[in-house]
Amino acid sequence: MPLTRRDWLAGAAAAVLTTRKSSAWQTAARRVTVHPDLEVGVIQPALHGHFAEHLGSCVYGGLWVGRDSAIPNINGLRKQAVEDLRAVGIPVLRWPGGCFADDYHWRDGIGPAARRPKRVNLWWGKYVEDNSFGTHEFLELCRLIGAEPYLAGNVGSGTPAELRDWMEYCNLPGESTLAEERKANGAPEPFHVRYWGVGNENWGCGGFLTAEEYAALYRRFATYLGGFGTVKPYLIACGPSSNDLDWTRRFFASMTATRLTSHVMPHGYAMHFYSSGKALAAQHTVETMQEQLSSFARMEEAIRQQRALLDTYDPERKIGLLIDEWGVWDRMDPEDEKRYGRLWQPITMRGAVAAALGLNVFHRQADKLVMCNLAQIVNVLHALLLTREDRCVRTPAYHAFDLLKAHRGRTAVRVETPQDGPLGLSVSASRQDNELAVSCVNPRHDAALRVELVLAGAQAASAAARILHDPDFNSGNTFAQPERITPRAHPVRVQAGRVEIELPPLAVLTAMVRLS
Ligand code: AHR
Numbered sequence: 001m002p003l004t005r006r007d008w009l010a011g012a013a014a015a016v017l018t019t020r021k022s023s024a025w026q027t028a029a030r031r032v033t034v035h036p037d038l039e040v041g042v043i044q045p046a047l048h049g050h051f052a053e054h055l056g057s058c059v060y061g062g063l064w065v066g067r068d069s070a071i072p073n074i075n076g077l078r079k080q081a082v083e084d085l086r087a088v089g090i091p092v093l094r095w096p097g098g099c100f101a102d103d104y105h106w107r108d109g110i111g112p113a114a115r116r117p118k119r120v121n122l123w124w125g126k127y128v129e130d131n132s133f134g135t136h137e138f139l140e141l142c143r144l145i146g147a148e149p150y151l152a153g154n155v156g157s158g159t160p161a162e163l164r165d166w167m168e169y170c171n172l173p174g175e176s177t178l179a180e181e182r183k184a185n186g187a188p189e190p191f192h193v194r195y196w197g198v199g200n201e202n203w204g205c206g207g208f209l210t211a212e213e214y215a216a217l218y219r220r221f222a223t224y225l226g227g228f229g230t231v232k233p234y235l236i237a238c239g240p241s242s243n244d245l246d247w248t249r250r251f252f253a254s255m256t257a258t259r260l261t262s263h264v265m266p267h268g269y270a271m272h273f274y275s276s277g278k279a280l281a282a283q284h285t286v287e288t289m290q291e292q293l294s295s296f297a298r299m300e301e302a303i304r305q306q307r308a309l310l311d312t313y314d315p316e317r318k319i320g321l322l323i324d325e326w327g328v329w330d331r332m333d334p335e336d337e338k339r340y341g342r343l344w345q346p347i348t349m350r351g352a353v354a355a356a357l358g359l360n361v362f363h364r365q366a367d368k369l370v371m372c373n374l375a376q377i378v379n380v381l382h383a384l385l386l387t388r389e390d391r392c393v394r395t396p397a398y399h400a401f402d403l404l405k406a407h408r409g410r411t412a413v414r415v416e417t418p419q420d421g422p423l424g425l426s427v428s429a430s431r432q433d434n435e436l437a438v439s440c441v442n443p444r445h446d447a448a449l450r451v452e453l454v455l456a457g458a459q460a461a462s463a464a465a466r467i468l469h470d471p472d473f474n475s476g477n478t479f480a481q482p483e484r485i486t487p488r489a490h491p492v493r494v495q496a497g498r499v500e501i502e503l504p505p506l507a508v509l510t511a512m513v514r515l516s
Pocket of ligand 1: 053097098099100200201325375376381
């Protein structure tokens, strides 16, 4: 339904009031042209994927509270987290690491919990884990929240035999000893796991290998990972840190050196791109925030350049590009880390803006990407949920994902925005039938935008929008104030087939536009 003029005036009046109350920001007019008929590519739901590592309180204490816990749980999984994650939709979940994956031995996490070995978590504090959360518990979590599982295999300290056995254990329906063992452990049906990572950051914590050494290991592992049962595995190779073109060039040069390697080429190639912050998460200055938010323009350029280089080895684009880990990584507060676990940081309005800038980049580059996983889902880095004892708070990043989820599975279409630099208005648009989803992000703290959406060759009949906004970039949803930053309806105006939107500073908005 189009908003009436009265609604619009009420909205505009509210905006003026907010302006007066908050500060004296400027309002600038911006015209954006959306081309509903210029298709970029399908926005795979997996571009909105996530990552859970045995790190800090992501798994133990966060997702997993244990079957005997007083905290409400479903077979040991925190009930509130399951419900919140199911509600926002988690298309894919990568586990168990990260650096942890290259020191994880899957057999430690199966069978009766009391008999599972206790192991030192080498990378994230050398504390002892009891392995009560293992393969079955992870796959149960995925089932409950509707996520496609992605298992990250151990190349650094593992063997090809160990990884092929994990695949057989998970995926073979039939009669082998490993399949029987899975059945005896409570899963009569195979898990049908499709996504398999072959190592993680092997240029770093995954063995400090050269690209050529990793390529040789990748070939060896992949030779034995052809698949079991009906699932054709999708094997994912370790890609570069940020936009390291040298790693990509050398890895693929080594992989394509002989014709014989063509049948062990990876299906996916995963880069990692973090946006580091020079301040504590809730103590950013304008400068540190702007420096961090500017990194998303570099990420977009990195996607273009990595894909272009990949195209020289893979002109038919059979190999998919992933961003396996991304998100904001601020300066850590050692006291917070002691209290809540390693890499714990509060998520603020800045974190919501960062999440939405990232998703907008992925939508615009939908033809070049197959999966992107935010690091990490609970209590670590750019978390969707923060937990403490029996409480569970949805962060502003959670709400940003919720606002932008309308794009999942739709076809991204071309958008022209003014060239205002990395802190300018960010827009992505996608289409399904007669409806456009348009997401706008204003990363500026000091300027409101009056956005006019022009639809090339089309007319808007009606529009409705929801917004996430807080003028304070250091504010977040705390245990005392869990609902401070949540999406709400926002007035938009349809005028002569165009859509007009008032976007306050630090805002994430999605408008659903019906075409006439
Ligand atoms: O997400 C935290 C860590 O960052 C991961 O374990 C590693 O892959 C990356 O360096």
